Amino acid sequence: MSATTDTSLPEGSPRIYSREFVFLLCVLSLVVLVVITASLSRVYHKQVHTLADSWFAHGQRDMQAGNITAALTDYRNALVYNPNNTRFQFSLATALAAAGHGNEARAYLLNLLSESPGRGEVNLELARIAVQNNQLADAERYYQGAIYGEWDADPIATRWQIRRELCEFLLDHGLMKQATPEVIALAENTPAGDTQRLKIVGPLLLRTQQWTRAQELYRDLLAADRSDDEALAGAAKAAFELGQYSDALQYFDRMPRERRDTPDLASAYGMAQRVLAVDPFVSGLSANAKAQRATAALTLAQSRLQNCARQNGESLLETPPRTDLQILWARFQRTQTDWSERDLERFPERLDASMEFVFGAENAAAKSCHEPQGDDRALWLLGRSTSVVNR
Amino acid sequence: MGSALPARTKFRTRWEAWAATVFVMREDRLFLLLAVLIGIFSGLAVVCFRLAIDWTQIALLGPSLYPPFPRVVIAPTLAGVVVAVLVIHVFPGVRGSGVNHTKAAVYISNGYVPFVTVIGKFVTCAIAIGSGQSLGPEDPSLQMGAGIASLIGRSLRLSTEKLRLIAPVGAAAGLAAAFNAPISAVLFVVEEVIGTWSAGALGAIVLAAVSSVVTMRAFLGPESLFRVPPFRVAGPAEMLAYAVLGVAGGGASLLLLKLIVYARPKLQALPSWTQYLQPAAAGLLIGLIGIRLPQVMGAGYAIVDQAMHGQFTWKLLLLLAALKMLATGFSFLSGTPGGTFAPTLFIGAMLGGAIGTIEHHFFPFVTGTVGTFALVGIGTLFAGFLRTPITSVFMVIELSGNYTAILPVIISTMIAYVISRAYQKVPLFDLLARQEGLILPSVEERRETMARAVEDAMRADGVIICEPADQLAELSRRAEANAEAALLLRVKPGEWWLLDREELIRRAPDASPTTTAVHLKSKGPVPYLFRDQTLEEALQVLGDWPLLPVINRADLAKLEGILTLEDTLRAFRKPHIEEKDL
Numbered sequence: 018m019s020a021t022t023d024t025s026l027p028e029g030s031p032r033i034y035s036r037e038f039v040f041l042l043c044v045l046s047l048v049v050l051v052v053i054t055a056s057l058s059r060v061y062h063k064q065v066h067t068l069a070d071s072w073f074a075h076g077q078r079d080m081q082a083g084n085i086t087a088a089l090t091d092y093r094n095a096l097v098y099n100p101n102n103t104r105f106q107f108s109l110a111t112a113l114a115a116a117g118h119g120n121e122a123r124a125y126l127l128n129l130l131s132e133s134p135g136r137g138e139v140n141l142e143l144a145r146i147a148v149q150n151n152q153l154a155d156a157e158r159y160y161q162g163a164i165y166g167e168w169d170a171d172p173i174a175t176r177w178q179i180r181r182e183l184c185e186f187l188l189d190h191g192l193m194k195q196a197t198p199e200v201i202a203l204a205e206n207t208p209a210g211d212t213q214r215l216k217i218v219g220p221l222l223l224r225t226q227q228w229t230r231a232q233e234l235y236r237d238l239l240a241a242d243r244s245d246d247e248a249l250a251g252a253a254k255a256a257f258e259l260g261q262y263s264d265a266l267q268y269f270d271r272m273p274r275e276r277r278d279t280p281d282l283a284s285a286y287g288m289a290q291r292v293l294a295v296d297p298f299v300s301g302l303s304a305n306a307k308a309q310r311a312t313a314a315l316t317l318a319q320s321r322l323q324n325c326a327r328q329n330g331e332s333l334l335e336t337p338p339r340t341d342l343q344i345l346w347a348r349f350q351r352t353q354t355d356w357s358e359r360d361l362e363r364f365p366e367r368l369d370a371s372m373e374f375v376f377g378a379e380n381a382a383a384k385s386c387h388e389p390q391g392d393d394r395a396l397w398l399l400g401r402s403t404s405v406v407n408r
Numbered sequence: 409m410g411s412a413l414p415a416r417t418k419f420r421t422r423w424e425a426w427a428a429t430v431f432v433m434r435e436d437r438l439f440l441l442l443a444v445l446i447g448i449f450s451g452l453a454v455v456c457f458r459l460a461i462d463w464t465q466i467a468l469l470g471p472s473l474y475p476p477f478p479r480v481v482i483a484p485t486l487a488g489v490v491v492a493v494l495v496i497h498v499f500p501g502v503r504g505s506g507v508n509h510t511k512a513a514v515y516i517s518n519g520y521v522p523f524v525t526v527i528g529k530f531v532t533c534a535i536a537i538g539s540g541q542s543l544g545p546e547d548p549s550l551q552m553g554a555g556i557a558s559l560i561g562r563s564l565r566l567s568t569e570k571l572r573l574i575a576p577v578g579a580a581a582g583l584a585a586a587f588n589a590p591i592s593a594v595l596f597v598v599e600e601v602i603g604t605w606s607a608g609a610l611g612a613i614v615l616a617a618v619s620s621v622v623t624m625r626a627f628l629g630p631e632s633l634f635r636v637p638p639f640r641v642a643g644p645a646e647m648l649a650y651a652v653l654g655v656a657g658g659g660a661s662l663l664l665l666k667l668i669v670y671a672r673p674k675l676q677a678l679p680s681w682t683q684y685l686q687p688a689a690a691g692l693l694i695g696l697i698g699i700r701l702p703q704v705m706g707a708g709y710a711i712v713d714q715a716m717h718g719q720f721t722w723k724l725l726l727l728l729a730a731l732k733m734l735a736t737g738f739s740f741l742s743g744t745p746g747g748t749f750a751p752t753l754f755i756g757a758m759l760g761g762a763i764g765t766i767e768h769h770f771f772p773f774v775t776g777t778v779g780t781f782a783l784v785g786i787g788t789l790f791a792g793f794l795r796t797p798i799t800s801v802f803m804v805i806e807l808s809g810n811y812t813a814i815l816p817v818i819i820s821t822m823i824a825y826v827i828s829r830a831y832q833k834v835p836l837f838d839l840l841a842r843q844e845g846l847i848l849p850s851v852e853e854r855r856e857t858m859a860r861a862v863e864d865a866m867r868a869d870g871v872i873i874c875e876p877a878d879q880l881a882e883l884s885r886r887a888e889a890n891a892e893a894a895l896l897l898r899v900k901p902g903e904w905w906l907l908d909r910e911e912l913i914r915r916a917p918d919a920s921p922t923t924t925a926v927h928l929k930s931k932g933p934v935p936y937l938f939r940d941q942t943l944e945e946a947l948q949v950l951g952d953w954p955l956l957p958v959i960n961r962a963d964l965a966k967l968e969g970i971l972t973l974e975d976t977l978r979a980f981r982k983p984h985i986e987e988k989d990l
Contacts, residue, residue, distance in 0.1 A: 036438075036564050036565060039563045039564050039565075040564060042563075043445055043449075043563070043564075044445070047445065047448060047449060050449070050452050051452065052454050053456075054452045054456055055627065057455075057456060057459055058459065058627040058628070059456060061459045061462070061463070064466075065462075070469050072471075090472075090473070090474060092472050093472070093473055093710075093714070096710070096713075097473055097710045098471075100631065100634075100635060100713060101629075101631055101635070120718055121717065121719050123718070123720050124716070124777065124778070124779060125637075125717050126716035127637050128635060128637045128717070131638040152477060158527065218478050234766040259966075260554075281472075292515050303467045312925075322463055323562075338543075399885075
């Protein structure tokens with residue numbers, strides 16, 4: 018017994034009940050209590066985990082049966098008994114999202130994300146909820162998180178699918194600048210022989226105006242199957258946009274008529290035909306035919322300039338000429354005597370200059386007024402086409 | 409000779425020798441060791457208590473969050489009858505608040521908490537909470553901790569002083585394990601039970617709280633009562649949103665307090681036979697609510713977790729908050745044993761979630777999630793209802809493990825606290841104690857009572873400062889001009905002497921010009937005071953001195969006034985400004 022304690026035992030108390038003895042008794046009873054509590058807690062945890070797993074299994078069954086409401090209750094019950102089980106939390110979040118409760122799901126997913134930021138499936142669910150809520154920046158961020166996140170099963174294929182989803186989301190929301198690198202990355206991650214995926218990537222390349230890449234992709238597809246309608250349509254469209262009207266026409270001609278006449282292709286097909294019909298540089302044309310086409314083009318360009326000036330309330334005869342239309346008109350007035358059909362036939366070297374004027378006039382009118390239609394549009398497209406540049 | 413001793417005596421001799429070596433420690437050291445032991449015991453008790461509640465709940469209501477009808481009505485009703493019988497016939501001491509029982513142990517019964525109340529609280533609260541009564545396990549855990557501590561203290565025959573302190577130590581351990589929040593538990597016990605930051609008790613309280621939480625976590629895991637989703641708090645403009653929550657929380661806590669103020673005496677005044685029926689009636693009413701909204705039943709931590717994760721619409725959140733208030737009122741007023749901490753957290757979370765959702769709807773720029781508002785709401789209700797503002801702030805931080813919320817929580821809790829105080833003068837625990845016929849010291853009042861200072865009692869007149877070189881004739885003239893004034897001789901800065909007035913007047917006429925003040929009979933040096941010291945300190949210094957000089961802390965030669973016993977007593981008689989207002 019300590020000699021310095023404040024209280025001493027009452028006289029006559031048996032020493033066996035001293036403070037030290039009671040203390041030891043406390044420690045011993047503590048050990049017994051620890052053993053009892055440990056046993057009880059083991060039984061409790063076992064029971065609770067059984068209950069949690071049972072509720073979760075119920076939930077999975079209900080989800081598979083399409084009974085989302087029941088599944089939600091089951092998952093919530095499972096979480097009562099095992100609140101930190103991330104699989105349960107994710108399943109509840111998925112069920113909530115499936116039931117249209119995106120915001121409710123979001124809170125659970127954010128919880129999961131804070132615990133494991135690299136978890137792909139959580140990022141993906143968050144991205145989809147952000148899409149539903151029209152939160153574009155969040156959606157893009159979470160999609161990126163999902164693409165570069167961890168995936169247990171077939172990560173390459175899963176990432177490809179998510180990138181595709183991201184590309185479609187960006188394009189659907191007009192985010193062309195952000196979509197372009199993603200589509201290019203998607204195309205580069207697509208195996209060459211995988212026709213199914215190439216057919217998914219092709220339209221995305223077209224939507225992002227990656228004409229050359231799209232053309233190469235469709236050529237690969239056509240190399241595997243020459244009569245593949247979808248590949249022919251894609252190749253035709255890519256060739257058309259690249260100004261390769263002759264190639265485009267060939268692809269169009271190889272398509273079945275009913276496919277070619279679908280609204281999305283018919284106008285391109287018609288325009289390709291027009292472009293080739295007005296092009297004086299088509300190989301194989303006689304000098305006379307070239308001259309005739311150039312003369313017709315000059316006439317069209319002249320009236321296009323006049324119409325556009327009239328529409329703008331502008332006089333083409335103003336001196337000195339100031340606007341593009343006036344400058345072009347003044348130039349035409351000076352040189353038109355050199356560009357008669359006969360002169361163009363006799364002096365083919367003047368063809369380039371005359372057509373340069375035509376393209377310049379169509380371009381200026383398109384800028385000043387509106388995009389041209391009909392043969393004017395054909396000439397305008399011809400002027401812009403790389404085939405002319407390369408010629 | 410040793411070999412001749414009987415075996416028992418030999419053992420005893422060895423034991424005493426060993427004990428003398430191991431247990432030679434002062435009582436305050438033993439007290440710290442005991443705190444750890446109490447913490448572990450309390451932690452184990454709380455683990456068993458929680459298991460008991462969960463098992464009872466599974467047995468009575470089933471394993472689902474949504475118990476089926478008619479079980480949802482029958483279970484709490486029948487359990488109410490059982491609880492009433494147990495409380496009336498077996499464990500009459502379990503009625504009332506565990507906090508007040510612990511305070512009574514400190515202030516009335518020298519640390520005595522009957523151990524039967526520990527068993528009683530364990531059994532009756534497990535049945536009540538497990539059957540769906542809208543009560544929580546924290547207050548019973550607190551009392552169980554206090555009871556265990558008291559038993560250990562008594563068994564070890566601690567001094568009365570330590571016995572008084574041991575109940576709060578156990579209370580902190582019990583509460584810490586129940587909340588899984590040691591800091592909040594320590595603060596609560598300091599803030600509400602003992603009322604002072606006593607260095608002697610604080611170490612033991614902290615040790616007990618920490619060891620109980622460690623024990624509890626060893627068996628039930630480190631997880632918080634509910635998971636708080638990640639959140640962030642944007643700029644200062646957003647604080648306005650939390651101020652609104654503070655106002656709503658203050659109103660709600662006031663409503664709950666007023667319900668208790670109004671209804672509890674009325675129910676207590678009913679004939680005694682109704683006490684058999686009151687818990688059952690409460691159970692029946694809660695069961696009826698539970699048919700449609702079983703979320704209000706029990707402690708409701710799982711539901712708070714769901715609210716944190718934005719699982720309810722604002723309408724449902726408001727409805728749950730209102731019905732939980734009602735259900736808690738039924739359970740608590742019926743005399744069913746159990747605590748109000750968990751229901752307070754529940755109501756706060758629901759109210760916070762609702763306010764957050766509504767604010768989001770009207771002000772989409774508010775960035776705080778529903779979970780953030782629910783979390784802040786918890787602290788708000790806690791501060792408004794239980795009137796423990798510091799605990800409330802730290803509890804939120806401890807539960808969330810995130811300091812980001814500290815500003816919103818402070819703003820919201822303080823508003824709620826001020827509103828609650830303004831319209832309900834007596835805090836909950838004091839109110840309950842008074843209703844039970846106990847006048848326990850009000851910690852809130854004590855906390856806010858301003859100590860009277862020397863400057864409240866001192867006066868600047870009535871003293872003549874004399875210098876050592878002052879001639880007696882001149883001093884005598886001054887003394888005669890001011891007949892009542894005392895004469896203080898400033899020997900040097902910080903050294904003052906009291907001159908004998910009568911001697912001065914007697915010697916002055918015959919004194920030579922070289923006779924100065926230092927030649928007079930004087931008493932000193934006089935202890936001095938500073939104006940900011942308390943009058944309690946001044947009284948201790950005053951002793952037999954007729955007056956004490958009050959001097960400047962920066963200039964010990966400068967006299968600011970004098971203090972007499974009469975002045976001091978007059979100041980004590982004078983009411984404080986706040987007291988006058990009341």
